[in-house]
Amino acid sequence: MKLFRNKILLLPAFVFLALPFYGFMTAIVQSLGNEEPLSHYWDLLDSDRFLASIAFSIRTAGIATILSIAIGLLLIRSFYKILVQLSPRLRVWIPMLFPHFVWGYMVILLLGESGIFSQIAVVSGWMESQADFPIWTRDRYGIGIIITYVWKEVPLVILLLLPVYSSIRPEYYALVDTLGGNGWNRFTTVELPHLLPVLVESFLIIFSFSLTAYEVPALIGTTFPEMISVLGYEWFYGSSWDDRPLAFASMVSISIFLLILTIIGYTFLNRTRLKAMRGGK
Amino acid sequence: MNQTTLEIKNMTKNYKSETVLNELSFQLQQGEILSIVGPSGSGKTTLLRVLAGLEEPTNGSIFMYGEEITKQKANKRDISLVFQQPLLFPHMTVMENIVYGAKISKKYKKEKTDALLTAIGMGKYQDHFPSEISGGQQQRTALARAMATEPEVILFDEPFSSLDPSLRQDLRYWVRNFLVKQKTTAIFVTHDMEEAMIMGDKIAVFTEGQFQQIGKAKTLQESPANLLVASFMGGNLILSEEEYISLQEITLSPPTDRKADRIYEATLLHVTYQHARPIAHLHIHSLDEKVSLPLQHEDELQENVTIYIPDSEVRRFHEEGR
Numbered sequence: 001m002k003l004f005r006n007k008i009l010l011l012p013a014f015v016f017l018a019l020p021f022y023g024f025m026t027a028i029v030q031s032l033g034n035e036e037p038l039s040h041y042w043d044l045l046d047s048d049r050f051l052a053s054i055a056f057s058i059r060t061a062g063i064a065t066i067l068s069i070a071i072g073l074l075l076i077r078s079f080y081k082i083l084v085q086l087s088p089r090l091r092v093w094i095p096m097l098f099p100h101f102v103w104g105y106m107v108i109l110l111l112g113e114s115g116i117f118s119q120i121a122v123v124s125g126w127m128e129s130q131a132d133f134p135i136w137t138r139d140r141y142g143i144g145i146i147i148t149y150v151w152k153e154v155p156l157v158i159l160l161l162l163p164v165y166s167s168i169r170p171e172y173y174a175l176v177d178t179l180g181g182n183g184w185n186r187f188t189t190v191e192l193p194h195l196l197p198v199l200v201e202s203f204l205i206i207f208s209f210s211l212t213a214y215e216v217p218a219l220i221g222t223t224f225p226e227m228i229s230v231l232g233y234e235w236f237y238g239s240s241w242d243d244r245p246l247a248f249a250s251m252v253s254i255s256i257f258l259l260i261l262t263i264i265g266y267t268f269l270n271r272t273r274l275k276a277m278r279g280g281k
Numbered sequence: 282m283n284q285t286t287l288e289i290k291n292m293t294k295n296y297k298s299e300t301v302l303n304e305l306s307f308q309l310q311q312g313e314i315l316s317i318v319g320p321s322g323s324g325k326t327t328l329l330r331v332l333a334g335l336e337e338p339t340n341g342s343i344f345m346y347g348e349e350i351t352k353q354k355a356n357k358r359d360i361s362l363v364f365q366q367p368l369l370f371p372h373m374t375v376m377e378n379i380v381y382g383a384k385i386s387k388k389y390k391k392e393k394t395d396a397l398l399t400a401i402g403m404g405k406y407q408d409h410f411p412s413e414i415s416g417g418q419q420q421r422t423a424l425a426r427a428m429a430t431e432p433e434v435i436l437f438d439e440p441f442s443s444l445d446p447s448l449r450q451d452l453r454y455w456v457r458n459f460l461v462k463q464k465t466t467a468i469f470v471t472h473d474m475e476e477a478m479i480m481g482d483k484i485a486v487f488t489e490g491q492f493q494q495i496g497k498a499k500t501l502q503e504s505p506a507n508l509l510v511a512s513f514m515g516g517n518l519i520l521s522e523e524e525y526i527s528l529q530e531i532t533l534s535p536p537t538d539r540k541a542d543r544i545y546e547a548t549l550l551h552v553t554y555q556h557a558r559p560i561a562h563l564h565i566h567s568l569d570e571k572v573s574l575p576l577q578h579e580d581e582l583q584e585n586v587t588i589y590i591p592d593s594e595v596r597r598f599h600e601e602g603r
Contacts (some may be wrong), residue, residue: 172370174355179356179426180386180387180430189381
């Protein structure tokens with residue numbers, strides 16, 4: 001393969017990839033334990049705490065990802081002509097400059113029961129007391145986590161989709177119009193085929209991150225159900241050493257799940273029709 | 282007598298202070314093909330976009346079969362546009378591209394799209410994606426897709442400009458025959474006079490936002506309305522704003538059979554060959570005009586030449602021909 005002819009050039013990349021690979025392999029070994037193989041995985045399936053956590057995590061990360069992509073897509077569709085200019089584009093990307101932890105803290109300050117919004121609601125007379133303000137942080141539905149991720153990831157979606165919209169030739173819209181098409185036809189025929197690869201990749205990136213990242217759910221999530229990353233951390237650093245293999249088993253399971261999801265995503269993108277978009281078959 | 286398919290009355294299009302289309306009026310009969318020829322940037326594409334409904338005219342009206350369609354949106358008009366580039370949808374096969382045109386305009390019949398596919402000679406490639414076929418095949422597919430919407434009028438915006446010359450030549454005749462066979466009313470925009478003559482029943486010379494003259498190629502060649510038409514047609518030497526002479530009547534030596542009343546000095550710029558004949562490209566100093574004269578003998582060539590013009594062959598522009 002041409003890529004491997006200059007093996008020396010790939011060495012830094014291999015060294016870099018070797019570290020997470022080593023970590024992953026170690027995690028697999030640790031998750032298997034010394035007893036019956038896969039016993040910790042069976043334990044996971046018997047654990048109500050794990051099953052509740054995984055369901056909550058997939059649901060929360062899924063909603064946050066879909067909302068981020070939908071809102072990002074809507075914003076870029078409506079404003080991409082403005083966003084190609086530097087100044088508006090930089091303003092949209094401001095949330096990307098802050099760490100997730102900071103953004104989560106800001107959501108607590110704004111939307112917590114004693115936060116700024118609840119104070120405004122009481123002062124303006126909308127609510128009698130701050131206790132009437134809905135629980136949006138450390139709530140059992142993960143609303144605070146979802147709001148934090150959506151707020152943080154929408155600019156990322158815009159960043160990823162902007163080059164796609166800039167590359168669509170406007171003549172295609174005129175073509176659909178002259179063939180008798182409407183706005184929906186413009187979107188499905190002209191935009192969607194260009195967007196699909198980026199949407200699939202954006203979904204994989206945002207979903208993988210929000211499913212497994214620790215800081216936001218640790219800061220703004222509740223104790224039950226907790227996100228899988230929080231549960232894994234507790235199992236790893238908990239008082240009982242017996243739980244540590246469960247932490248490895250849960251993280252390995254998530255990695256395999258994400259790997260399968262990625263393979264499905266890229267298999268979809270490798271369909272003949274989408275390859276033809278890129279000029280090949 | 283043929284019915285009037287498309288009628289344009291006093292159409293004007295302004296962009297800020299610039300007038301791109303200036304009080305245009307013309308008619309197209311059913312099955313007629315009109316070539317519009319003009320230099321780049323003269324507003325030809327704007328004219329097509331206004332006719333297709335992609336842009337609104339500043340003033341004036343458009344009628345189709347007597348019904349006003351000026352305010353009608355592009356997707357409601359029975360007018361298709363074939364663009365400079367084929368603009369096939371890259372994720373659809375040849376057949377899907379054609380069927381898309383028919384389905385989107387709610388005029389899909391399998392027999393019809395099959396017939397179109399056969400007519401453009403793409404049956405063998407129906408399952409190919411645009412990236413797998415040549416530029417000419419792509420443009421033929423784009424034409425079939427536009428035809429599949431069964432438009433009353435089809436507009437062509439320099440559809441061959443991105444093709445190489447030999448392919449362009451073949452496709453010109455193919456499209457012309459196709460349109461004639463389908464009895465389709467069409468407007469064909471180009472900046473190439475030869476292409477305009479091949480494609481159109483009539484030719485409209487379009488510059489400065491106006492039709493300078495509309496007529497058959499022979500009329501435009503023999504009786505140009507003004508110097509813009511004469512210079513665009515080529516084959517003439519413009520002597521003044523009122524006079525011109527056909528290049529055929531100019532000689533590089535004193536004529537033996539008649540009197541040469543006007544004599545001009547010129548410099549030989551270059552020699553090229555066309556149809557196996559040498560062509561001298563000359564600059565006439567006093568007129569500040571460049572002309573290309575076919576030569577009988579290469580030995581006529583010198584750096585400085587004298588050209589002879591008989592007064593009897595000098596013609597005046599026919600403004601009434603507009």
